Amino acid sequence: MSQREFDLIQRYFRQAVSPAADLPVGIGDDGAVVLAGNTNLAWVMDTINEDVHFPHDAPGAAVGHRALAVNLSDMVAMGAQPRWMLLSLCLPEVDEAWLADFSDGLLSLARDSGVTLAGGDTTRGPLSVAVTLLGPLHGQAVQRSGARPGDRLLVSGTLGDARAGLDIALGDGHAADAVESELLKRYLYPQARLALSPLLARHARAAIDLSDGLVGDLTHLLSASGVGATIHSQRLPRSRALMAHAEEESDALALSGGDDYEILCAVAPEAVETLVREAAAEGIMLSDIGEITQGPELTVLDRDGQPVPLEAGFSHFGDDDA
Ligand SMILES: [Mg+2]
DSSP, X not given: OOHHHHHHHHHHTGGGOOOBTTBSBOTTSSSEEEEEXXXXXXXXXXXXXXXXXXXXXXXXXXXXXXXXXXXXXXXXXXXXXXXXXXXXXXXXXXXXXXXXXXXXXXXXXXXXXXXXXXXXXXXXXXXXXXXXXXXXXXSSOOOXXXXXXXXXXXXXXXXXXXXXXXXXXXXXXXXXSHHHHHHHHHHHSOOOOGGXXXXXXXXOSEEEEOSSOHHHHHHHHHHHHTOEEEEEGGGSXXXXXHHHHHGGGHHHHHHXXXXXXXXXXXXXXXXXXXXXXXXXXXXXXXXXXXEEESOSOEEEEOTTSOBOOOOOOOOGGGOTTO
């Protein structure tokens, strides 16, 4: 979400939501939480549009996969278990081969994630896919607003790979070698960190998923929590593929490249060791990249301990409205 989109939501929609007992979490987080009977359910929705969130020649399976994966990632950031899906599919024409490929990408990820397609809608128009997911919380809702000074900032996996992969996709779309093929896959088939969801519910104070890039999404978490942060660029986790492909740009890609769908969380110092160990047991690497401060500034320090000037956050395809 760009800053402009964020401001528009604040201006025109936020006032419509007043705190209510049956809406513990409303607008302004990765998802809402509704109280239905005795159960807190997380509820998320994300839309992807052709030529904004994916290139027009992306494989159908990759579009189907992405439409669900970006929503799974929001459920993880809330500490929820995705369970039911609604799908709204807007198609310019009926292309059965494309649809078979698309549904294969969507439904195989749904199967692997324990998600059932419960219904939806199809319409005619420019290619656009909206998915809604609903499911129970693993425990307390993990919100963006819970970070406190002194918390450590942890991030899952590696950063910057998807942005490097997007450049390959926007080129001729073909990987020249194994390194490019790995980066392209990171962009086309993002993997939501589902196994992290119950661990965040137990150990994290705040979390957000990284869709728009570390700096932009961290800024959302900091402003929701009313805190600042100091992070260290040399601690940002980078894959071997990224270093082989674009070592010189790797700082910038890791700081502001979008589409990684990794999880950023704030964790009390005494909970870090347990969380890191439990995540490792699930095959997920967590890296400590810095700490929450009184704020409100975000400071990024380079290898020599000097502050890095921060550019505006990444936006998809360079479009501020994406
Ligand atoms: Mg999100």
